[in-house]
Amino acid sequence: MRKVYFDHNASSPVHPEVAAAVQPFLGDLFGNPSSIHWAGRDVRKAVEDARAEIAAFYGCRPLEVILTSSGTEADNLAVKGAAYRPGNAGKHIITSQVEHPAIMNTCRFLETQGFRVTYVPVNRQGIVEPDAVRSALAKDTFLVSIMAANNETGCLMPIGEIGAIAKEAGVLMHTDAVQATGKVPLAWETLPVDMLTFSGHKVNGLKGAGGLLVRKGMEVEAVLHGGHQERGRRGGTENVVGIVAIGKAFSLLSKNMAAEAAEVRRLRDAFERALFARIPDIVLNGHPTLRLPNTVNISFRFVEGEALLLNLDMMGIACSSGSACTSGSIEGSPILLAMGADPTDSQGALRFSLGLGNTDEDVSYAVDAIETVVTKLRAMSPLYHPQRAKVR
Amino acid sequence: MTKKRILAAMSGGVDSSVAALLLQREGWEVVGISMDLYDYSKVTRDREGTCCSLDDLYDARRVCDTLGIPYYVLNLREEFRREVIDPFVREYKAGRTPNPCILCNEHLKFRALLRKADELGAEGVATGHYAVIRREPGGRCRLFASPDAGKDQSYFLYSLDSDRLRRIRFPVGEMLKEQVRRIALEAGLPVYEKRESQDICFVTDDSYTRFLENRGIREDHGRFVDREGNFLGNHKGILGYTVGQRRGLGIASKEPLYVVAIDAEKNEIVLGSDGETFSGGATVVTPTFVAGAPPGKEFRATAKVRYHHPGAPCVVRATSDRLEVAFDTPQRSVTPGQALVLYDGDEVLGGGWIECAGVSRS
Numbered sequence: 001m002r003k004v005y006f007d008h009n010a011s012s013p014v015h016p017e018v019a020a021a022v023q024p025f026l027g028d029l030f031g032n033p034s035s036i037h038w039a040g041r042d043v044r045k046a047v048e049d050a051r052a053e054i055a056a057f058y059g060c061r062p063l064e065v066i067l068t069s070s071g072t073e074a075d076n077l078a079v080k081g082a083a084y085r086p087g088n089a090g091k092h093i094i095t096s097q098v099e100h101p102a103i104m105n106t107c108r109f110l111e112t113q114g115f116r117v118t119y120v121p122v123n124r125q126g127i128v129e130p131d132a133v134r135s136a137l138a139k140d141t142f143l144v145s146i147m148a149a150n151n152e153t154g155c156l157m158p159i160g161e162i163g164a165i166a167k168e169a170g171v172l173m174h175t176d177a178v179q180a181t182g183k184v185p186l187a188w189e190t191l192p193v194d195m196l197t198f199s200g201h202k203v204n205g206l207k208g209a210g211g212l213l214v215r216k217g218m219e220v221e222a223v224l225h226g227g228h229q230e231r232g233r234r235g236g237t238e239n240v241v242g243i244v245a246i247g248k249a250f251s252l253l254s255k256n257m258a259a260e261a262a263e264v265r266r267l268r269d270a271f272e273r274a275l276f277a278r279i280p281d282i283v284l285n286g287h288p289t290l291r292l293p294n295t296v297n298i299s300f301r302f303v304e305g306e307a308l309l310l311n312l313d314m315m316g317i318a319c320s321s322g323s324a325c326t327s328g329s330i331e332g333s334p335i336l337l338a339m340g341a342d343p344t345d346s347q348g349a350l351r352f353s354l355g356l357g358n359t360d361e362d363v364s365y366a367v368d369a370i371e372t373v374v375t376k377l378r379a380m381s382p383l384y385h386p387q388r389a390k391v392r
Numbered sequence: 393m394t395k396k397r398i399l400a401a402m403s404g405g406v407d408s409s410v411a412a413l414l415l416q417r418e419g420w421e422v423v424g425i426s427m428d429l430y431d432y433s434k435v436t437r438d439r440e441g442t443c444c445s446l447d448d449l450y451d452a453r454r455v456c457d458t459l460g461i462p463y464y465v466l467n468l469r470e471e472f473r474r475e476v477i478d479p480f481v482r483e484y485k486a487g488r489t490p491n492p493c494i495l496c497n498e499h500l501k502f503r504a505l506l507r508k509a510d511e512l513g514a515e516g517v518a519t520g521h522y523a524v525i526r527r528e529p530g531g532r533c534r535l536f537a538s539p540d541a542g543k544d545q546s547y548f549l550y551s552l553d554s555d556r557l558r559r560i561r562f563p564v565g566e567m568l569k570e571q572v573r574r575i576a577l578e579a580g581l582p583v584y585e586k587r588e589s590q591d592i593c594f595v596t597d598d599s600y601t602r603f604l605e606n607r608g609i610r611e612d613h614g615r616f617v618d619r620e621g622n623f624l625g626n627h628k629g630i631l632g633y634t635v636g637q638r639r640g641l642g643i644a645s646k647e648p649l650y651v652v653a654i655d656a657e658k659n660e661i662v663l664g665s666d667g668e669t670f671s672g673g674a675t676v677v678t679p680t681f682v683a684g685a686p687p688g689k690e691f692r693a694t695a696k697v698r699y700h701h702p703g704a705p706c707v708v709r710a711t712s713d714r715l716e717v718a719f720d721t722p723q724r725s726v727t728p729g730q731a732l733v734l735y736d737g738d739e740v741l742g743g744g745w746i747e748c749a750g751v752s753r754s
Contacts, residue, residue, distance in 0.1 A: 307511040310464055314423075314512070328449065329428035329467035380510055 008355030015204035050247025071199035074212035075102035081220030148180035153286030154295025163192030205249035209242025265293035302384035404448030407520030475499035487656030488729025516559030533557035550743035614659035636725025670722035671749035681742030
């Protein structure tokens with residue numbers, strides 16, 4: 001069976017050069033980077049080289065990079081690390097209704113600890129409007145956290161404008177750039193942002209490593225207390241393999257990002273155009289242009305996303321739908337609901353996210369398969385009447 | 393040639409796991425599925441022994457990994473609420489003792505899942521139930537009790553008709569439990585020594601009353617009375633009682649007292665002697681028959697009035713919308729809200745819901 005991977009926003013394939021770069025660290029280079037001796041020194045150099053690659057990619061200083069185990073940990077460090085600074089107890093945080101659970105559930109936790117949180121809405125196209133943030137500002141707001149790009153719709157948020165509003169109000173600005181990194185330019189030097197989250201496995205690195213950029217001069221409280229690693233801001237022996245992988249992945253991005261983004265955009269656009277040309281009654285979720293070049297989220301009306309997703313899986317096509325709950329089953333997407341999508345439409349929504357290794361053949365195989373399955377499922381649906389649907 | 397696909401409903405228990413294994417050995421392309429029926433995080437995590445807790449889903453996934461088949465958890469919360477929990481709560485409110493497992497089989501396992509089978513291009517659905525389907529030439533299907541009398545689950549399956557049975561398989565239905573465990577052990581399935589599942593899966597904390605109270609059903613204290621309506625004491629709300637119950641009534645009396653009836657309208661519970669818990673018959677509503685129709689207007693059968701009931705010989709008079717069942721000898725604790733299932737020997741004829749004990753005289 002042909003396999004097509006259209007779920008790069010969930011995780012992305014390991015780049016062959018990344019796989020090669022980590023090999024020595026599965027062999028001779030096993031030392032603890034904190035050790036004084038030769039075994040530690042060699043490994044420490046690799047960690048710092050990786051940090052330098054990350055810094056070069058964003059245009060930040062190496063010491064502004066805190067390495068963590070994941071994007072989730074970096075988000076926790078950003079929000080809790082700011083919240084637990086002296087003087088912030090019980091004060092106010094602004095975030096959005098479409099953040100990743102790493103931000104959403106951290107904020108909900110902080111609410112149980114006495115903090116106040118405003119979850120600003122998005123517009124119909126899934127974008128957080130800067131004015132919504134401005135009007136949510138309170139006298140004691142100390143943090144705004146708005147993602148750079150949404151994981152489900154790919155919508156790009158105006159973090160430049162929102163960051164400027166925060167700066168003007170003297171409020172810290174964090175952005176979760178896990179999805180945006182490697183797909184759209186993010187220039188640390190000019191972005192009015194104090195903290196930025198990234199993750200290795202979304203950019204053809206390895207799972208288990210991510211990080212937070214923290215602007216020089218800003219302090220965050222550690223969330224993981226332990227050794228003096230990351231200059232006391234994150235305890236725990238470094239995930240050397242994962243960090244080396246990120247370093248390599250970012251060095252590749254520094255060279256190739258523009259060309260790769262253009263190629264993935266070409267494939268995504270061809271895919272999207274073909275779907276809209278061949279399948280009636282489908283709806284684009286998200287902004288038509290202010291969007292990651294690799295992501296398209298579509299509601300197939302009169303079809304359950306679950307049935308569509310499972311059929312596509314059995315045909316070898318990997319994509320995703322809504323959000324998985326604890327049990328592993330699929331729920332309607334809270335993100336699409338926050339955008340004001342029809343609840344029925346949000347049930348039938350699928351996210352396709354393209355990336356490294358995808359081809360024109362993948363696109364045409366997937367379009368054929370999706371057309372076949374949607375047609376079959378609609379024929380079974382008591383709700384679907386093509387004639388009537390056309391009039392609507 | 394491509395294999396024919398079938399959905400195996402996996403509970404994480406040994407029976408459904410072996411069922412999936414046997415189908416695979418028969419040459420089916422098996423797709424393992426479990427149903428996500430309610431918010432599992434609200435049910436105690438380590439509560440083994442229900443149809444499907446979060447831990448059971450983990451076991452089901454591991455079994456599918458061992459078999460090398462895909463495994464999906466299907467979200468059927470909306471259907472479960474509408475078809476099982478809401479009626480369960482309604483029945484309790486009306487003073488009856490409902491049987492949610494039958495509703496779950498009828499509406500979820502063998503209706504919603506057959507729809508999912510259509511959607512996923514599968515021929516049908518298989519489960520680990522202990523019951524036997526006989527397929528006759530010409531396509532008609534008949535339903536029989538399992539030869540393992542202690543495990544037989546045909547009582548819960550009476551509402552399936554021939555058309556639906558045609559698309560259903562019970563691969564372990566004709567086996568003894570010990571055989572099933574042995575197959576699981578030999579095949580290295582990680583679940584061969586799991587406990588039996590019996591409890592109602594969605595009732596948390598082993599407390600019906602708390603579950604129902606959480607659904608906005610208030611417990612009003614009321615009166616215990618005898619058959620003549622004489623006051624015997626106070627009860628703590630009808631939800632906590634069921635017909636035939638003797639323990640926990642808190643009434644002192646010369647001879648043991650039993651719950652013989654529950655009157656939800658008056659919020660009264662009728663108590664009586666052991667003898668008064670027996671009924672000569674039952675009125676059964678919404679009857680269904682495996683063959684599509686009853687064998688006659690009046691016929692003899694064996695009736696089971698609850699899951700572990702040994703069965704009572706009886707005469708059944710069938711009208712279009714109800715059955716009047718007269719037992720040869722009176723039966724204990726014929727409980728409104730439970731299913732009455734009719735057998736001819738081992739064969740399931742059909743059944744329905746007990747509306748009231750005793751045959752109406754009309």
